[in-house]
Amino acid sequence: MxxxxxxxxxxxxxxxxxxxxxxxxxxxLSNSRGSDTLKELAGELGPMARAATAExxxxxxxxxxxxxxxxxYHSVPVRPLVGKAVIDADNYYPPRDGHIADLxxxxxxxxxxxxxxxxxxSVVKAFNNIYYRHLASLARRAGAGDRSYLPIAGDDTxxxxxVTTFLDTIGYxxxxxxxxxxxxRQQPGEPVYGTPYGPYxxxxxxxxxxxxxxxxxxxxxx
Ligand SMILES: NC(=O)c1ccc[n+]([C@@H]2O[C@H](COP(=O)([O-])OP(=O)(O)OC[C@H]3O[C@@H](n4cnc5c(N)ncnc54)[C@H](OP(=O)(O)O)[C@@H]3O)[C@@H](O)[C@H]2O)c1
Numbered sequence: 001m002x003x004x005x006x007x008x009x010x011x012x013x014x015x016x017x018x019x020x021x022x023x024x025x026x027x028x029l030s031n032s033r034g035s036d037t038l039k040e041l042a043g044e045l046g047p048m049a050r051a052a053t054a055e056x057x058x059x060x061x062x063x064x065x066x067x068x069x070x071x072x073y074h075s076v077p078v079r080p081l082v083g084k085a086v087i088d089a090d091n092y093y094p095p096r097d098g099h100i101a102d103l104x105x106x107x108x109x110x111x112x113x114x115x116x117x118x119x120x121x122s123v124v125k126a127f128n129n130i131y132y133r134h135l136a137s138l139a140r141r142a143g144a145g146d147r148s149y150l151p152i153a154g155d156d157t158x159x160x161x162x163v164t165t166f167l168d169t170i171g172y173x174x175x176x177x178x179x180x181x182x183x184x185r186q187q188p189g190e191p192v193y194g195t196p197y198g199p200y201x202x203x204x205x206x207x208x209x210x211x212x213x214x215x216x217x218x219x220x221x222x
Pocket of ligand 1: 007008009010011012030031032033034037054067068069070072075076089090091092093127128129131132133
């Protein structure tokens, strides 16, 4: 079992943290307002969880999940993440994040921006394409007939393997979507974004098989 650090513990971060604790991992939680504001969540998650600063969460994690508004990516601590696999759950929403020219033009992917910021880490895009309520409800053990799959994209083979293993422990299969340059295929608006897991109105979601996720990635256009 690993220690998973969290930078951002809102809807998606806290959901991944809950699944991680259920799978037996230790979690270190952080946000922008300080660890006092995460004591309640840590208490709910139990003895495997603690609240900390972003620097401490980055330092403690064998694997670190970034789940913050994209506009804040510059504040993700660099030094404690050197040499680590970093899961990027973020999406680019111009109404929230403002306009970023390289993303608007398609010259860059949002995970590519984080990778550029974290030059000595290995960024893997995952969790960005699933609604947090569906992520909570669709987790299934390995071998279950109705297991769901998530696309992952990253440049480093070992980091992609580590993320695949982590996903497996928390109840999901992974579909390798290639390097970060291909991660536009799982960005907002593409077929694999949200749709395969059912409508947001139904919090139970709908299981999405490996072939369904592969087909949705292949159907992406830009
Ligand atoms: N909601 C979903 O279903 C979903 C699904 C997939 C991907 N996403 C993406 O995941 C990211 C997070 O979404 P969310 O829905 O979880 O947002 P959220 O509920 O608003 O949570 C955002 C979290 O990020 C923290 N944060 C903000 N700035 C930070 C900083 N500079 N350093 C450390 N922590 C910081 C916030 O802490 P404070 O509250 O203390 O500021 C909060 O814990 C977004 O990019 C979103 O597009 C969301």
